[in-house]
Amino acid sequence: MDKLVAQFPKQIADAIEIASRSDFSFYKNKAFQNVVICGMGGSGIGGKMVSQLFENQASxxxxLTQSYEVPGFVNEHTLVIGSSYSGNTEETLAAVEMAKQKGATIVGVSSGGDLAQFCKDNHYDFxxxxxxxxxxxxxxxxAVQLINILSKARIIDANAIDTFAKCRHLLNEELISIKDEAKKLAKHLYGKQCIxxxxxxxxxxxxxxxxxxxxNSKRLCWHHVIPEMNHNELVGWAGGDNAFAAVFFVSQFMSDRNKKRTELSQEIIxxxxxxxxxxxxxxxxxxEESFYFIHIIDWASLFLADQMDIDPVEVRVIDYLKSTLDKA
Ligand SMILES: O=P(O)(O)OC[C@H]1O[C@H](O)[C@H](O)[C@@H](O)[C@@H]1O
Known part of the structure; x- marks a missing residue:
């Protein structure tokens, strides 16, 4: 896993290379009204990232949908992107099948598996x-393939992918500080309930x-966002103590009001x-900033696993769940 995390900056360049070779026809003569990305876990996070980063810019x-179904509004004017790295995640496969029944335009992103076959059988771009x-x-x-698909369809800026190229440079330039921050974060989280x-x-x-x-670290933790947590979770901190470790990702692009809310929340917590x-x-x-944060997080999760002498790669409990589901 260390090797894969170390390759993250290079993966951006490799992903752009794959995108530049993609030859699509899904958007020709189409006027989409909405976009649904179907993806779970490590693939769902790319969909969440893209839907949030381009929320203000997208036309x-x-x-992002993370279940066996697509929303009721999906129809022949919807672009549905099925993103599953293995291509075999049952929720994603069921969702794209449902999107097909509803006449949506579908594009698949995977390394193979049933999703690749589904796209081949139905002549969908892949x-x-x-x-x-x-x-x-x-x-x-x-993430890069999703951006490329959306920019090809002119749903987001046609040059959106260029910004991703800059992320690689930032991650390379900042590698020492990224790893220092990640070590600090892992130490902060060790032995505590992470939030x-x-x-x-x-x-x-x-x-x-x-x-x-x-x-990677096999630890329970949760997350919440500013400002919503100011309306509920902050009160829950009445029951908080030193068993909990809070981490704030402080964006340079936050509104002044949310900056103030972050400072006050930190003071209260x-x-x-x-x-x-x-x-x-x-x-x-x-x-760029979000890739910077993500690289710190990824390294921190490995440093924490190392401190706890845990194998970051194995997810035996998910394998058990899936195989039991298969038999059910
Ligand atoms: O990207 P996919 O192949 O669809 O996988 C989605 C998720 O499936 C499984 O639960 C894996 O254990 C997760 O690690 C993964 O993120």
């Missing part, structure tokens, strides 16, 4: 990713933190636990 609503790795380690690949907070525009960053600590850490963003755009 259409972009929704992007093939390099296979053989845990889906969560291939986020750059799935991640981010501005609501960057919820996917906090979700990525939760997912990576769950799967700081009265309950001495373990409150802020991680400040770097980068010239929110896209």
């Amino acid at each position: 259409l609503p972009i929704i 992007v093939k990713l390099p296979g053989g790795n845990p889906p969560r380690s291939m986020l750059a690949f799935s 991640f907070y981010a501005d609501s525009d960057l919820e996917f960053v906090a979700i990525r933190a939760r997912q990576q600590i769950n799967e 700081g009265k309950k636990t001495k373990h409150v850490l802020s991680i400040h963003g770097k980068g010239k755009s929110i896209i």
